[in-house]
Amino acid sequence: MPKITVDGKQIECRDGVPVLQAVLEAGWDVPHYCYHPGLSVVASCRLCLMEMKMPHPQTKEMDWAPKLFPSCQTPVKDGMEVRFASEGVASSQSHVMEYYLVNHPLDCPVCDKAGECYLQDYSEKFGHASSRMVEDKHKNPKKDIGSKTLLYSDRCVVCSRCVRFGDEVAGAGELRVINRGHRAEIDVFPGVPLENELQGNVVDLCPVGALLSKDFLFQQRVWNLRSTPSVDPTTSAGATIWIDHNDDRIFRVRPRFNEKVNEWWISDETRFGWKYVADSKRLNQPLQRDNGAMKPLRWEAAPELLRRLLDEAASADQGVGVACVLSPMLSCEEAWLLSTFVRSRAPQATLVTGYVPVSGPDKTFPKGFKISAEKAPNRRGVESIIKAMGGPNATFEQFVKSAGDGKFKLAYVTGGYPQVWLTADQARAIGKVQTLITHDLFESALDEYATIRLPGASWAEREGSFMNADGLIQPFERALKPLDGVKSDGQFFHELVGRPGLYRGAKTREAMAEKIPAFGDIFVPRPEPEHAH
Amino acid sequence: MSWQAIDRKSAPADEGPGLSDAVKEKIRAFFPRYETKRAVMLPALHVAQEAIGYISVRAMKDIAELLELPPSAVMDVVTFYTHYWTHPRGEKVLMVCRSLSCQLMGADKLQHAIETKLGIKDHETTPDGKFSFMTEECLAACDHAPCLMVNERMHKRVTPEQLDKLLADADSDKLPMPRSDLYDAPHGEKPARGH
Numbered sequence A: 001m002p003k004i005t006v007d008g009k010q011i012e013c014r015d016g017v018p019v020l021q022a023v024l025e026a027g028w029d030v031p032h033y034c035y036h037p038g039l040s041v042v043a044s045c046r047l048c049l050m051e052m053k054m055p056h057p058q059t060k061e062m063d064w065a066p067k068l069f070p071s072c073q074t075p076v077k078d079g080m081e082v083r084f085a086s087e088g089v090a091s092s093q094s095h096v097m098e099y100y101l102v103n104h105p106l107d108c109p110v111c112d113k114a115g116e117c118y119l120q121d122y123s124e125k126f127g128h129a130s131s132r133m134v135e136d137k138h139k140n141p142k143k144d145i146g147s148k149t150l151l152y153s154d155r156c157v158v159c160s161r162c163v164r165f166g167d168e169v170a171g172a173g174e175l176r177v178i179n180r181g182h183r184a185e186i187d188v189f190p191g192v193p194l195e196n197e198l199q200g201n202v203v204d205l206c207p208v209g210a211l212l213s214k215d216f217l218f219q220q221r222v223w224n225l226r227s228t229p230s231v232d233p234t235t236s237a238g239a240t241i242w243i244d245h246n247d248d249r250i251f252r253v254r255p256r257f258n259e260k261v262n263e264w265w266i267s268d269e270t271r272f273g274w275k276y277v278a279d280s281k282r283l284n285q286p287l288q289r290d291n292g293a294m295k296p297l298r299w300e301a302a303p304e305l306l307r308r309l310l311d312e313a314a315s316a317d318q319g320v321g322v323a324c325v326l327s328p329m330l331s332c333e334e335a336w337l338l339s340t341f342v343r344s345r346a347p348q349a350t351l352v353t354g355y356v357p358v359s360g361p362d363k364t365f366p367k368g369f370k371i372s373a374e375k376a377p378n379r380r381g382v383e384s385i386i387k388a389m390g391g392p393n394a395t396f397e398q399f400v401k402s403a404g405d406g407k408f409k410l411a412y413v414t415g416g417y418p419q420v421w422l423t424a425d426q427a428r429a430i431g432k433v434q435t436l437i438t439h440d441l442f443e444s445a446l447d448e449y450a451t452i453r454l455p456g457a458s459w460a461e462r463e464g465s466f467m468n469a470d471g472l473i474q475p476f477e478r479a480l481k482p483l484d485g486v487k488s489d490g491q492f493f494h495e496l497v498g499r500p501g502l503y504r505g506a507k508t509r510e511a512m513a514e515k516i517p518a519f520g521d522i523f524v525p526r527p528e529p530e531h532a533h
Numbered sequence B: 001m002s003w004q005a006i007d008r009k010s011a012p013a014d015e016g017p018g019l020s021d022a023v024k025e026k027i028r029a030f031f032p033r034y035e036t037k038r039a040v041m042l043p044a045l046h047v048a049q050e051a052i053g054y055i056s057v058r059a060m061k062d063i064a065e066l067l068e069l070p071p072s073a074v075m076d077v078v079t080f081y082t083h084y085w086t087h088p089r090g091e092k093v094l095m096v097c098r099s100l101s102c103q104l105m106g107a108d109k110l111q112h113a114i115e116t117k118l119g120i121k122d123h124e125t126t127p128d129g130k131f132s133f134m135t136e137e138c139l140a141a142c143d144h145a146p147c148l149m150v151n152e153r154m155h156k157r158v159t160p161e162q163l164d165k166l167l168a169d170a171d172s173d174k175l176p177m178p179r180s181d182l183y184d185a186p187h188g189e190k191p192a193r194g195h
């Protein structure tokens, strides 16, 4: 590992990174727009400049070279000495910042980026509080460049991050710089809008408020949002995300850096895949069949009722006629608690891997970003738990078939999918089960056969961990209170098992790891340096 | 209205003329000379502009297809250089230098005279299609400021008084010397205006 000296302090750096990356990782706040660790280096914004020691041409002694160097384009070399804390660097930064604001409209009060904008932050720290510009500003236009994205090119600093992202990561190349000098703008070719499946990332990438998400436009001031670390529930890839929320409402989902999975990006499917959480058609009342009609059931009465029903069904034959369908939408902890509960009353119960939605082929983008075809977050987790629990098990198709053949007296079926997941035929087969308990987010074809129907919570209202397609177990936290009338699945299963106190993902994981050691090994991505963006 | 967003999602109703097969062939003839197809961008644009007078939206798409690039990449280059036109130009393009030396020597008066005489502004064309006008950065003849180019011909020390004569002169864009052999013509083709 090379050692370099920065502002008189020695730091150790990773091999082959640019000086800028090394100092950001070591905690320096160096302003930068065009540099992004996931993109090629262009060194065009001229904000990250530094001074560097070089051999004097005559005396050959190491001395500060009389010009500035872009730290984003200078790789670290063992023994090199650089500095940012110097008059030359500070004055360059302040001049560059002044240039950036020459034609900027200064419309922060109506800008979505305000509060997380690097024009604001850098102006405050490295630039000026007021503008000396007295001439008329050159005003670039606002443009509608795609179904999800707007471009306010008057706010753009032409760092070209969005252009490089489109070329290098998304491989679509819709965005370009047109014109030059102060007239330079980002643009799409007329009639060829920004429509690639990763386009949402350009809004995060943009260091200023030039690229805007139509979905988030004028929705919230960002300082009112709280960010909760979570994991993408829409596919099995296991992209890590931030849920930005306020008042128990999600406003946006952003990528959370993950060196093993999604790096700095997420697909639009992940970014906008949370809408169902706020769907008004979500179930919010436990129901019980009483003389053919569904009547409200109190949550408090549910555990006792379920235990009784399960005992009745399993009393004669150790529960050979009992099945428990573990949806791949459940977290590992929830699947473990539920199967533990069912097996505690019905040791011979069949554990079933729930329906796994698949759509299209897996997709891989030029730099390796993947969109996975499997549209559920935790198939592998559920399968590992079923395997570790031993005993009878089945695939979803086998379960539907045996249920249709009248094999089961009681089944606990978990759903939790944002989309319709059962055909009428499948429902009719499952409907043959005498005592059917369903636990789902939305109405389904199973409802007419259900004995008990419990409303489930969305992933944002739960906590636990998902095991992605590569076997990484990644924890996620609860962002929202469950909808009124809904109990988080984990809390309910926790009560079913008869564990005291409140359900906590991490606590349950500990208990689970004692039984299934593989679950002791979770993966949490390393945080990005504080001043990187 | 500055708060309104321009629609860039829809293609323009009229995309202008495209490139003929002969013109496309002429562009393809440049391929062997470069390592990548992308590198043929500038000659391709010249060929297109020579053929249809400017570079239409349709032409940009055609070139993108030939060079296997997204059309936005072609637009990027076209708009970077002021000498590629994205709309039709007149027979003669008058280019007044707007850089420092010429400005000091009265280029703005010359510009004003042209604008009033022809009734057109920067990047506009007279209704009869004879003249277009534009300003340009330093034409590299500062010692003869103010400078004015008519198509490819440079006129030095131009005063507003000379303007009438200059506009009336049919040969005002005739090159006094032949174009050099180094002109970037495709293999096998003789320079357009040779010896």
Ligand code: SF4
Binding pocket: A155, A156, A157, A158, A159, A160, A161, A162, A163, A186, A205, A206, A207, A208, A210, A211
């Ligand atoms: S739109 Fe944003 S990301 Fe793109 S060049 Fe401008 S400032 Fe950079």
Ligand code: FES
Binding pocket: A031, A032, A033, A034, A035, A042, A043, A044, A045, A046, A047, A048, A049, A070, A071, A072, A073
């Ligand atoms: S020049 Fe280094 S970050 Fe832009």
Ligand code: FES
Binding pocket: B097, B098, B099, B100, B101, B102, B103, B137, B138, B139, B140, B141, B142, B145, B146, B147
């Ligand atoms: S300034 Fe006009 S030719 Fe140089």
